[in-house]
Amino acid sequence: MHANPKMTAAGASTAPAPVGNGVVMDCQLQKVFYGDFLAVRDSSLPLEKNKITGFIGPSGCGKSTVLRSLNRMNDLIPAFRFEGKVTYHGQDIYDKKVDPVVVRRYIGMVFQQPNPFAMSIYDNVAFGLRLNGFKGNLDERVEKALQGAACWNEVKDKLKNSGLSLSGGQQQRLCIARAIATEPDVLLMDEPCSALDPIATRRVEELMVELKENYTIALVTHNMQQAMRVADTTAFFGVDISQGSRTGYLVEMGPTKKVFEEPEQQLTREYVRGEFS
Amino acid sequence: MSAPDLAVESNLRALSQQADRRRPSLQRAPLEGRALRSGILTGLTWIAALLAAVPLFSVIYMLFVEGGSRLSWETLTALPPSAFDLGGGFGNAIVGTVVMVGIATLISVPLGILAAVYLAILEPDSRLADTVRFLAKVLTGFPSILAGVFVYAVMVVTMKTYSALAGGVALAVLMLPTVVLAAEQAMAMVPKKMKDAAYGMGCTRTQVILKVVLPTGASGILTGVMLAIAGAAGNSAPLLFTALFSDYYLSSLTEPTASLAILIFNFSGMPYDNQIQLAWAASLVLVLIVLAFNILARLIGRQKY
Ligand SMILES: Nc1ncnc2c1ncn2[C@@H]1O[C@H](COP(=O)(O)OP(=O)(O)OP(=O)(O)O)[C@@H](O)[C@H]1O
Ligand SMILES: [Mg+2]
Numbered sequence: 001m002h003a004n005p006k007m008t009a010a011g012a013s014t015a016p017a018p019v020g021n022g023v024v025m026d027c028q029l030q031k032v033f034y035g036d037f038l039a040v041r042d043s044s045l046p047l048e049k050n051k052i053t054g055f056i057g058p059s060g061c062g063k064s065t066v067l068r069s070l071n072r073m074n075d076l077i078p079a080f081r082f083e084g085k086v087t088y089h090g091q092d093i094y095d096k097k098v099d100p101v102v103v104r105r106y107i108g109m110v111f112q113q114p115n116p117f118a119m120s121i122y123d124n125v126a127f128g129l130r131l132n133g134f135k136g137n138l139d140e141r142v143e144k145a146l147q148g149a150a151c152w153n154e155v156k157d158k159l160k161n162s163g164l165s166l167s168g169g170q171q172q173r174l175c176i177a178r179a180i181a182t183e184p185d186v187l188l189m190d191e192p193c194s195a196l197d198p199i200a201t202r203r204v205e206e207l208m209v210e211l212k213e214n215y216t217i218a219l220v221t222h223n224m225q226q227a228m229r230v231a232d233t234t235a236f237f238g239v240d241i242s243q244g245s246r247t248g249y250l251v252e253m254g255p256t257k258k259v260f261e262e263p264e265q266q267l268t269r270e271y272v273r274g275e276f277s
Numbered sequence: 278m279s280a281p282d283l284a285v286e287s288n289l290r291a292l293s294q295q296a297d298r299r300r301p302s303l304q305r306a307p308l309e310g311r312a313l314r315s316g317i318l319t320g321l322t323w324i325a326a327l328l329a330a331v332p333l334f335s336v337i338y339m340l341f342v343e344g345g346s347r348l349s350w351e352t353l354t355a356l357p358p359s360a361f362d363l364g365g366g367f368g369n370a371i372v373g374t375v376v377m378v379g380i381a382t383l384i385s386v387p388l389g390i391l392a393a394v395y396l397a398i399l400e401p402d403s404r405l406a407d408t409v410r411f412l413a414k415v416l417t418g419f420p421s422i423l424a425g426v427f428v429y430a431v432m433v434v435t436m437k438t439y440s441a442l443a444g445g446v447a448l449a450v451l452m453l454p455t456v457v458l459a460a461e462q463a464m465a466m467v468p469k470k471m472k473d474a475a476y477g478m479g480c481t482r483t484q485v486i487l488k489v490v491l492p493t494g495a496s497g498i499l500t501g502v503m504l505a506i507a508g509a510a511g512n513s514a515p516l517l518f519t520a521l522f523s524d525y526y527l528s529s530l531t532e533p534t535a536s537l538a539i540l541i542f543n544f545s546g547m548p549y550d551n552q553i554q555l556a557w558a559a560s561l562v563l564v565l566i567v568l569a570f571n572i573l574a575r576l577i578g579r580q581k582y
Contacts, residue, residue, distance in 0.1 A: 104478065105478070117489055119492070131484065182479075
């Protein structure tokens with residue numbers, strides 16, 4: 001397993017210390033339940049600053065569950081229960097004193113399905129800024145976010161049009177622009193390319209690689225090639241069916257090249273090889 | 278014919294059938310069973326649609342024919358004539374209807390939208406929500422005169438006077454279920470992924486409702502409100518017990534108040550030509566007001582995005 005440098009340090013330093021090129025988020029998940037169903041167990045994932053961490057694994061192994069635990073999106077599901085700790089700059093985001101709404105402002109999310117609001121392209125991107133009471137030059141920030149999401153040229157002449165009038169790929173990049181407009185610290189992306197064609201996929205991938213200069217990214221993907229192309233670190237999840245139930249867990253995490261070429265676990269080897277042969 | 282010939286023939290037929298399968302005829306065959314049935318059914322639905330439209334158009338036609346000639350500035354502004362007088366109008370009834378429908382809208386729309394927020398978003402599966410939903414559905418089919426009797430007991434008796442206020446409340450009782458159900462439907466139709474996006478941006482539940490759900494559902498909500506207003510404006514039964522009528526312009530919300538619906542009801546039963554003509558004209562005005570509101574609502578509520 002991947003060494004976890006922050007395991008002990010995290011508890012010691014409670015102040016949100018600025019972390020250099022270290023671990024921005026550290027997820028030490030023990031058990032995650034949906035009602036009585038144990039969905040994921042025992043997974044420890046550090047997310048390193050300015051790196052893309054890819055989550056791979058068979059369907060139903062809990063990749064989305066883990067990802068959505070990282071910004072407390074799962075709190076919206078009444079039956080959801082999280083046991084463990086997710087530290088963000090040293091603070092446990094599951095601490096009782098923490099407001100999940102504030103967590104989500106720092107840890108942004110891009111969903112599997114493009115989901116722009118039923119408003120103009122401009123208002124979509126400005127949404128988060130207005131929400132946070134942004135006082136500066138809105139036009140400038142909207143343009144910057146759209147540039148950052150590589151769709152400024154396509155939409156600059158129709159900022160007043162509906163966000164829903166765009167193509168699927170454009171909508172997804174609009175959603176990325178919306179997510180980065182507020183300049184969150186961490187971006188969680190759940191299969192952001194699954195609704196896109198290969199060309200749009202490539203553009204979003206290039207975008208992710210550019211974005212990691214400024215952000216820390218966690219990326220769920222079903223596409224092995226995509227993980228190889230963009231992820232610096234890869235986490236492979238498996239499903240444990242030994243208890244008569246289907247419980248996901250982290251099998252192995254490490255530098256992408258190593259996970260794909262010389263994994264430590266037999267399971268990883270079989271999965272990675274199976275996907276390619 | 279000899280046996281080999283037969284074989285050749287069937288071979289040929291098989292070949293031509295193969296050719297048919299490769300190049301099937303795509304032309305219309307209107308007399309074939311399937312097409313014929315479809316044609317007949319389409320015709321029947323046309324006829325049914327026309328039959329359903331006949332009463333509607335004949336009402337509008339009659340209103341214009343009978344009421345159009347009396348429409349003038351005088352009828353729109355003057356007070357109702359007494360029994361044998363000529364001329365006169367129903368200005369006070371127009372004002373009364375607009376004011377009472379306005380009061381009803383002010384009460385029922387905020388209340389209805391708040392209730393719908395509860396039903397559609399806050400606790401959609403709670404027992405209270407189920408009960409409210411059931412009651413609202415029952416109330417949409419509620420005899421409107423009962424709304425009048427109810428408000429009579431609650432307001433007219435206690436305030437010791439018929440009033441525009443009581444009339445407005447009675448109409449609000451009538452409008453409320455329509456507004457609640459339409460607004461709930463409109464809000465429930467806002468896709469979950471849009472709400473998730475808002476939560477993901479760091480919205481509180483209140484912000485999700487105010488910034489995403491209500492704006493996205495606005496046109497549906499508005500349609501429901503308009504439907505409710507149209508229903509309320511034309512209803513005379515609840516006003517009979519609450520606002521009654523008045524021959525003068527409205528000067529206070531706590532006195533009997535004229536309305537178009539009651540004026541039509543009163544005048545159409547009178548044995549005087551002048552009053553009967555005015556009843557027709559008032560009906561036309563009522564329909565035009567409702568129509569104008571509907572068109573306005575459509576313009577405002579046109580789905581922008
Ligand atoms: N809202 C929910 N309520 C109950 N169970 C859920 C819910 N969401 C997910 N699960 C269960 O949790 C397990 C993990 O689901 P999850 O969506 O995290 O898998 P995944 O790895 O993202 O799969 P995929 O690759 O197909 O998206 C599954 O067994 C799923 O049935
Ligand atoms: Mg998933």
